[in-house]
Amino acid sequence: MPAWTVTVDRNRCLGSGICVLYAPDTFTHDDEAKAVVHDHGDALDAVRTAVEGCPTQALRLTTHAPTTNGHTAGGSAIARSSTTRPSTEEEGR
Ligand code: SF4
Numbered sequence: 649m650p651a652w653t654v655t656v657d658r659n660r661c662l663g664s665g666i667c668v669l670y671a672p673d674t675f676t677h678d679d680e681a682k683a684v685v686h687d688h689g690d691a692l693d694a695v696r697t698a699v700e701g702c703p704t705q706a707l708r709l710t711t712h713a714p715t716t717n718g719h720t721a722g723g724s725a726i727a728r729s730s731t732t733r734p735s736t737e738e739e740g741r
Pocket residue numbers: 656660661662663664665666667668682683701702703704705706707
């Protein structure tokens with residue numbers, strides 16, 4: 649199991665391609681222009697940037713902490729909060 653996993657909520661994905669731009673070795677588009685995970689080829693930081701850049705919060709990243717026996721256990725998930733992006737009004741300032 650990789651040190652992290654990421655999932656796509658297809659109902660939220662609008663096909664902007666931001667995740668593919670930041671982490672092309674992890675995300676691609678399917679024939680409906682929805683993002684899909686095709687590999688775990690990017691560094692965690694790149695995937696985290698993609699998750700944080702998703703305009704619809706469709707991506708969920710879970711990191712798995714290694715244990716002393718070499719297995720992974722549990723994990724913590726991050727998804728960009730809707731409060732982390734400034735409103736349109738604030739962006740114009
Ligand atoms: S960044 Fe978000 S909305 Fe855009 S393609 Fe990826 S998952 Fe879909």
